[in-house]
Structures are given as C-alpha cells and as structure tokens.
Amino acid sequence: MSDLPTLAQVAAAAGVSPATASRALSGSVRVSTATRRQVYDAMSRLGYVRHRAPRGVSARRQVAAITAVICDHLPRLFSEPFYTRFLSAANAVLEEHGTQLMMATVSPTATTVPSFTGPVLLLGARERHPLPIALSASGIPLLCIGRPPDSLRLPYADVDNRDGARQAAEHLLLSGRQRLTVIAGPPQLSVTRDRIAGFTRLTREAGLPDPLVAYGDFTAASGAHAMQWLLSHAPGLDAVFACSDPMAAGALQTLRRARRAVPEQVSVIGFDDAPIAQRTVPALTTVRQPVEELASVATRILLSGEMRRDPILPTELVVRASA
Amino acid sequence: MSDLPTLAQVAAAAGVSPATASRALSGSVRVSTATRRQVYDAMSRLGYVRHRAPRGVSARRQVAAITAVICDHLPRLFSEPFYTRFLSAANAVLEEHGTQLMMATVSPTATTVPSFTGPVLLLGARERHPLPIALSASGIPLLCIGRPPDSLRLPYADVDNRDGARQAAEHLLLSGRQRLTVIAGPPQLSVTRDRIAGFTRLTREAGLPDPLVAYGDFTAASGAHAMQWLLSHAPGLDAVFACSDPMAAGALQTLRRARRAVPEQVSVIGFDDAPIAQRTVPALTTVRQPVEELASVATRILLSGEMRRDPILPTELVVRASA
Structure with a gap:
C-alpha cells in the first residue's frame, strides 16, 4: 500500500493554498462552495484522509x-x-x-x-x-x-443537505414559483430536518409562508402517496421539492394522473441524482449528492x-x- | 418461542402418512413430485425443522x-x-x-x-x-x-435444478421444438451443471443432439449477449432455455432486435419465476424455484x-x- 497523500498535495491538485484547503476541510464559511468542491474533488481523486497520525507515531493496524x-x-x-x-x-x-x-x-x-x-x-x-x-x-x-x-x-x-435544499428553493423561486411544497423523508432522520430547514430558510427570506410538508419513506410509492396528499391539501401548488429521486418519480406519476403538466404547471425537484433521475419523464431536476x-x-x-x-x-x- | 412441529404434524397437514413424509424429506425416488411438494408445503407452512435433537437432550443455544x-x-x-x-x-x-x-x-x-x-x-x-x-x-x-x-x-x-430443467425441456419438446439451445450461468456453479444436465438428459432421450450452450453470469446483459452468440452459431434455433429470468429477459431483447417472433419462431423459457417474469413482453414461461x-x-x-x-x-x- 502506498503512502497516503498529504494536504499540501491535495491543495496543489485543487489549485489552492494549503491554508485554504485546510479551511475548506474544516467547513469554514470563509471558503466558497466552488472552492470547497475543488478541494473535495482533489481529496476524493487522491484518496486523501484527513488528520492521519504523524508518520511513525502509530503504524495503522490492518482492520480485518x-x-x-x-x-x-x-x-x-x-x-x-x-x-x-x-x-x-x-x-x-x-x-x-x-x-x-x-x-x-x-x-x-x-x-x-x-x-x-x-x-x-x-x-x-x-x-x-x-x-x-x-x-x-x-x-x-x-x-x-x-x-x-x-x-x-x-x-x-x-453531505451538505441544507445547501442542497437551499439551491432547490432558489431555483424554484428564480423560475417564479410561489406555492412551494415539500415531500420529506422520515422526520426522525437528521437528513430530513436539514433538508426542510435549508429549503424553508430561503422561502422565509423570500417572504413566503412555510411550505406544506408531506412525509414519505424515500420510496416511489410513498412519494406518489404524499403527492396525492399535497394536491388535496394545497390544490394551488406550483412546485414540489421531493427529498429523494424515487419519491420525486412517484410524485411525477401522481401529477400525470392528476393531469398537472410538469414543469408547465408544477415544477418537480428531486434529491440524489440517482440513475432513475435520467429515466423519468420528464427527466428530473435534482440535487446531486456525492x-x-x-x-x-x-x-x-x-x-x-x-x-x-x-x-x-x-x-x-x-x-x-x-x- | 413455541415448540417446533413434529414430522407427524407435517404428515397430517400434508395428508400423507408419516412414513411417506419421512421418505419425501429424505429425497426418496419412491415419492412423486406432487406428494413431495405437498410435504414441503406443509413443512414450510408449519416451520418444520428436520432432525432436531430429541426433547431435553440439547436445549438449543440462542444464536446471536x-x-x-x-x-x-x-x-x-x-x-x-x-x-x-x-x-x-x-x-x-x-x-x-x-x-x-x-x-x-x-x-x-x-x-x-x-x-x-x-x-x-x-x-x-x-x-x-x-x-x-x-x-x-x-x-x-x-x-x-x-x-x-x-x-x-x-x-x-x-432446489431441484435437474428436475426444473427437465420440465423445461419436456415442455419445449411437447410443443414440437427440435433445435434447442441453452443460456447457462457460470460453469463453476453446481446449479449451472445441474440445470444443463437435467435439460440434456431429456433431449438425449428424445434422440436429439446435445443443445448448444452459451454461458452468461445471470444478468440481463449477459443473456442478451449470449442470445446473440447463439443466433450466430445456431441460426436455425427454435427454442432457448435461459437459466435465470434476467438472462431470459435479455434474450427476449436480442430476439426482438433480430426480428424473431416469440413464441411463434423461438420459444423462450427462464428460471426463477422472479417478479420480472411477469413484466417481460411476452410474459415469461419459467421454472419457479421456491x-x-x-x-x-x-x-x-x-x-x-x-x-x-x-x-x-x-x-x-x-x-x-x-x-
């Protein structure tokens, strides 16, 4: 097994200074998302592991x-x-x-x-x-x-669930959507709370009421069911942010049955960028998580x-x- | 946890004598397939475990x-x-x-x-x-x-792979097919050898030459590829027995592209009775394995x-x- 790369090598590969790379890895808000992405790409490419023990201090045991x-x-x-x-x-x-x-x-x-x-x-x-x-x-x-x-x-x-949900809300608001809804995952998961929080923060900044939220379990069937629930409780909705691609695919099915054109009448955004996102009709706008x-x-x-x-x-x- | 059922209870549930039930479980050839099926159904229904230790001899340890x-x-x-x-x-x-x-x-x-x-x-x-x-x-x-x-x-x-393959061959021969081919799984698996053996035994009894065999890895892609290979090496084939339903689904795709009508020109049989068998076009005749x-x-x-x-x-x- 070859030696693991150093942070300096990661920084060089990312085209940033070691100090910036270090800040990016510590999650500092002083580093832009684009820079952070460059650093993480380099990290992933090089197989960098943060904060390994200094050379010679602890020979890493082989984990079986x-x-x-x-x-x-x-x-x-x-x-x-x-x-x-x-x-x-x-x-x-x-x-x-x-x-x-x-x-x-x-x-x-x-x-x-x-x-x-x-x-x-x-x-x-x-x-x-x-x-x-x-x-x-x-x-x-x-x-x-x-x-x-x-x-x-x-x-x-x-992964940055808050920021992903924020980007989804931003895209919907910039395309003129006003009546936003959410199909979330199970409420006991932090990923669910983070995605709702990131989405809601932006809609609040835009002066909109908090979006109506229906809860699913990440499956397509639960997404279809949640979409039905949203349509009956918010018939005037013009956008839905589904917290997984399978749930978004389920929502698309329900919208098709309800004769709501996507994206003309209702915008749909998923989360994952799973393979299914390219196979739905229409193909899914989604938040890619790495x-x-x-x-x-x-x-x-x-x-x-x-x-x-x-x-x-x-x-x-x-x-x-x-x- | 309640006591496990006895063989006598299994026999009663299956409507056979305990001696017949015992013979069925030991794989005796003196028991018909239909009877064996009845016994296994009862066994499965009652949760019967064969040859458990006599009462009191060994309290079963809880396996973590x-x-x-x-x-x-x-x-x-x-x-x-x-x-x-x-x-x-x-x-x-x-x-x-x-x-x-x-x-x-x-x-x-x-x-x-x-x-x-x-x-x-x-x-x-x-x-x-x-x-x-x-x-x-x-x-x-x-x-x-x-x-x-x-x-x-x-x-x-x-599962009885030989007998399943035998049933597939029998069905093809009874419907008048003469130029039989096989898409098998990896040759290193006993399941592959047993299915080929069960199939070939019957074609030999019918006086036919051994079927041409192409090997796949149980995936749809490998089935499509193997079907292509069979068509080029045995263009006159009129039947294919694929050793898994995904491989049969792949074979159907290749036959459709080659404009060979199924089942009019080529009969296709799969193995599994997986959910996909009901979704192919045409729906798949297949060997159900429990x-x-x-x-x-x-x-x-x-x-x-x-x-x-x-x-x-x-x-x-x-x-x-x-x-």
Missing part, C-alpha cells in the same frame, strides 16, 4: 472487517439506490485495503439492538432509536453517515482511525427538464 | 448472528433478484428468533478469503474457489445453498444445528406466453 449497520428494513437495502451506491463505493475502498465489508440491518422499530465488534459505519440513524446510543456506548470505532441524531457527539461524515465520494471519504476516515473533524461534502443542483 | 456469505461481486447483491428474495426471507426467519443477519460478499476472483465467526449460510460457492474449503476447514456451522462444489461433503439445501422456502428451510436448519440430511425443494414450470 468494517461493518455497515443500516437502520432500515432489510428489503429496503435492495431497493434504495442510496444504499447500493454507498455500499458499492465503500466496498471498493475496503477491497483496496484488504478489508472485508460486513453488512447488517436493524429495524427502525427495534427496541433492542445486537452488538457489533470492530469498526462500524452507521447509516440511517434515527432520533430516539436505541442503535446509535448502544453503538456509541460500546466503545467501538464508529462513524455516522449523516449528522448524528439526538445531538449525540459522534464523529460523522455528511454518495460515492461520501462513502469513500467516510470509509478512509474510519480505516485511518482519525476522526477528529467531520467532513461535509458539497451538493449541487442538476437542472434537467422537470423544473 | 448468522452470516450470509455470498460468493459474488457486491453490486450483484443489489441487482440479482435471487439474493433479494433469499436474504429477505432468511431475515424474516431470523427476526422471529431474535437473531441478527450479517451479510458479506467475497469476490469470485478472490485468492484469499476472510475468516468468519458463527454459523454461515454460503451462497454462490464455486468450483476451485478457496471460500468453501476455508469455511469448511474453519469448523464453524456451515450450510451451503446449492450442492457444494468440488465434491465437498458439506451440508446443503437446494427461493423464499429455500431460505426459510435453510435458515431453520442452520439455527437448529441439526444438519444431517440435505433437503431438495421441488421446482415447477410456470407456463405463460413465451413458450
């Missing part, structure tokens, strides 16, 4: 296995594109390191949780669920994907054992036909 | 976790319907028992394999791969899904720790429109 523990129903592991993308990318990094990926699901309604040994990547952690608390109490190396629930002080890696990069960065951090800061990877609006 | 080790590329875990169905059904049984399902993939090209602790369900084991040998040497409780490779003497559970029952039976056997005989679950031709 990392377990991805997913707080979701097992069949969702196979149907949700986020998991497919995340786990495939995490596995690619682990294979390079000769480390085995183990996967386990824990039901969102579980009241007791199994114990795990070895480092854990925790996905889908929910508020008031025993899993994150049990894992953090067990003393095993743990990295949360997404901001930890219940204000637990756990190391984590996340799932593969998130998996890669998180896995490298967990492998390095140095989890002192929490990277937030940038998100980006991808404009297609639906908004 | 079972690991499903899948010898395949990780992204295939998410795209292959067999895995989705199998793992979801296995997980449902384990949840009832308060046991955690862990999942891990091992690359088919791996030359070294990680070690696992606790009972293992082994899926996709291949000839001349280090995984089954390493697992069997490790002394952990192990159950192979499908006949073990390399003639290893491992406990296993399987994946959920296989998962349930295998998981219960592994939980019970009593693995003295190897159940073979019956398969069944489901006739739709493609053959």
Whole structure:
C-alpha cells in the first residue's frame, strides 16, 4: 500500500493554498462552495484522509472487517439506490485495503439492538432509536453517515443537505414559483430536518409562508402517496421539492394522473441524482449528492482511525427538464 | 418461542402418512413430485425443522448472528433478484428468533478469503474457489445453498435444478421444438451443471443432439449477449432455455432486435419465476424455484444445528406466453 497523500498535495491538485484547503476541510464559511468542491474533488481523486497520525507515531493496524449497520428494513437495502451506491463505493475502498465489508440491518422499530465488534459505519440513524446510543456506548470505532441524531457527539461524515435544499428553493423561486411544497423523508432522520430547514430558510427570506410538508419513506410509492396528499391539501401548488429521486418519480406519476403538466404547471425537484433521475419523464431536476465520494471519504476516515473533524461534502443542483 | 412441529404434524397437514413424509424429506425416488411438494408445503407452512435433537437432550443455544456469505461481486447483491428474495426471507426467519443477519460478499476472483465467526449460510460457492474449503476447514456451522462444489461433503439445501430443467425441456419438446439451445450461468456453479444436465438428459432421450450452450453470469446483459452468440452459431434455433429470468429477459431483447417472433419462431423459457417474469413482453414461461422456502428451510436448519440430511425443494414450470 502506498503512502497516503498529504494536504499540501491535495491543495496543489485543487489549485489552492494549503491554508485554504485546510479551511475548506474544516467547513469554514470563509471558503466558497466552488472552492470547497475543488478541494473535495482533489481529496476524493487522491484518496486523501484527513488528520492521519504523524508518520511513525502509530503504524495503522490492518482492520480485518468494517461493518455497515443500516437502520432500515432489510428489503429496503435492495431497493434504495442510496444504499447500493454507498455500499458499492465503500466496498471498493475496503477491497483496496484488504478489508472485508460486513453488512447488517436493524429495524427502525427495534427496541433492542445486537452488538457489533470492530469498526462500524452507521447509516440511517434515527432520533430516539436505541442503535446509535448502544453503538456509541460500546466503545467501538464508529462513524455516522449523516449528522448524528439526538445531538449525540459522534464523529460523522455528511453531505451538505441544507445547501442542497437551499439551491432547490432558489431555483424554484428564480423560475417564479410561489406555492412551494415539500415531500420529506422520515422526520426522525437528521437528513430530513436539514433538508426542510435549508429549503424553508430561503422561502422565509423570500417572504413566503412555510411550505406544506408531506412525509414519505424515500420510496416511489410513498412519494406518489404524499403527492396525492399535497394536491388535496394545497390544490394551488406550483412546485414540489421531493427529498429523494424515487419519491420525486412517484410524485411525477401522481401529477400525470392528476393531469398537472410538469414543469408547465408544477415544477418537480428531486434529491440524489440517482440513475432513475435520467429515466423519468420528464427527466428530473435534482440535487446531486456525492454518495460515492461520501462513502469513500467516510470509509478512509474510519480505516485511518482519525476522526477528529467531520467532513461535509458539497451538493449541487442538476437542472434537467422537470423544473 | 413455541415448540417446533413434529414430522407427524407435517404428515397430517400434508395428508400423507408419516412414513411417506419421512421418505419425501429424505429425497426418496419412491415419492412423486406432487406428494413431495405437498410435504414441503406443509413443512414450510408449519416451520418444520428436520432432525432436531430429541426433547431435553440439547436445549438449543440462542444464536446471536448468522452470516450470509455470498460468493459474488457486491453490486450483484443489489441487482440479482435471487439474493433479494433469499436474504429477505432468511431475515424474516431470523427476526422471529431474535437473531441478527450479517451479510458479506467475497469476490469470485478472490485468492484469499476472510475468516468468519458463527454459523454461515454460503451462497454462490464455486468450483476451485478457496471460500468453501476455508469455511469448511474453519469448523464453524456451515450450510451451503446449492450442492457444494468440488465434491465437498458439506451440508446443503437446494432446489431441484435437474428436475426444473427437465420440465423445461419436456415442455419445449411437447410443443414440437427440435433445435434447442441453452443460456447457462457460470460453469463453476453446481446449479449451472445441474440445470444443463437435467435439460440434456431429456433431449438425449428424445434422440436429439446435445443443445448448444452459451454461458452468461445471470444478468440481463449477459443473456442478451449470449442470445446473440447463439443466433450466430445456431441460426436455425427454435427454442432457448435461459437459466435465470434476467438472462431470459435479455434474450427476449436480442430476439426482438433480430426480428424473431416469440413464441411463434423461438420459444423462450427462464428460471426463477422472479417478479420480472411477469413484466417481460411476452410474459415469461419459467421454472419457479421456491427461493423464499429455500431460505426459510435453510435458515431453520442452520439455527437448529441439526444438519444431517440435505433437503431438495421441488421446482415447477410456470407456463405463460413465451413458450
């Protein structure tokens, strides 16, 4: 295994100074989104892991296995594109390191949780669920994907959900939409709260009332159902921001049945930039989240054992036909 | 947890004598397929586990976790319907028992394999791969899904692949097809060899030359490619037996592009009865394999720790429109 790249190399590859690269990685607001993206792109390209121990101080132990523990129903592991993308990318990094990926699901309604040994990547952690608390109490190396629930002080890696939702709201407002609605994920997830917060902050700045929110579970079926609910409670809506691409695809189905033209009458924006976003009719305008990069960065951090800061990877609006 | 049902209860539920039920479970050829199916249906319905220890002799230990080790590329875990169905059904049984399902993939090209602790369900084991040998040497409780490779003497559970393929050949011959071809899975899998053997045995009995065989990897893309290869090497073919439904769906695409009408000019039969079989055009005639029952039976056997005989679950031709 070759040596990991230094921050100076990342900065050089990104075309910025080491000080700027360092600020970008610490999430400083003094660094523009574009610069942060350049730094993260370079980081991802070079396989940079932040804050590794100084040379010679701790020879990194070879980790035999990392377990991805997913707080979701097992069949969702196979149907949700986020998991497919995340786990495939995490596995690619682990294979390079000769480390085995183990996967386990824990039901969102579980009241007791199994114990795990070895480092854990925790996905889908929910508020008031025993899993994150049990894992953090067990003393095993743990990295949360997404901001930890219940204000637990756990190391984590996340994408910039607030800014992604902000970009979606901005795009809708700039195209003249006034009656905005949201199809959110489960309210127990920090990702849901962050996306609603980022969206609502901008609509408030624009002097609009808070958007009506319907909650789904990230599936297409829940998106179709939530869209039906929104149409009956806000018949004059002219835009919907769905917090996942499958839910946006479901919303498109409902709108087609309700004979609401997209984007002429209703603008639809998804979140993910999953493969499905290019296959919907019309093709989906969506917030791209760098799932593969998130998996890669998180896995490298967990492998390095140095989890002192929490990277937030940038998100980006991808404009297609639906908004 | 309530007591497990007895073989006598299974026999009563199946409407057969206990002796017949016992013969059915031992795979005796003196029991008709229909009777065997009745017994297995009853077994599955009642949650019967064969050859559990006599009462009081061994209180079964609670198993904390079972690991499903899948010898395949990780992204295939998410795209292959067999895995989705199998793992979801296995997980449902384990949840009832308060046991955690862990999942891990091992690359088919791996030359070294990680070690696992606790009972293992082994899926996709291949000839001349280090995984089954390493697992069997490790002394952990192990159950192979499908006949073990390399003639290893491992406990296993399987579906009747030979008989399923035999039924497919019989259906094609009875409908007057003469130029039969096969799209098989990877040749390193016992399931592939069993399906080819069951199919070829009947075509030989009918006095036909052995069918031309193209090998795929169970994916739709590989089925489309294999169909192309068969058309160029056996342009006069009038039937194809694809060893998975996704491969059959891929074959249908190629035949459509080649303007060969299905089933008028070419009959197509798949294997699985996966959800996709009802969505192809025309709908797929296919060999149903009881994946959920296989998962349930295998998981219960592994939980019970009593693995003295190897159940073979019956398969069944489901006739739709493609053959």
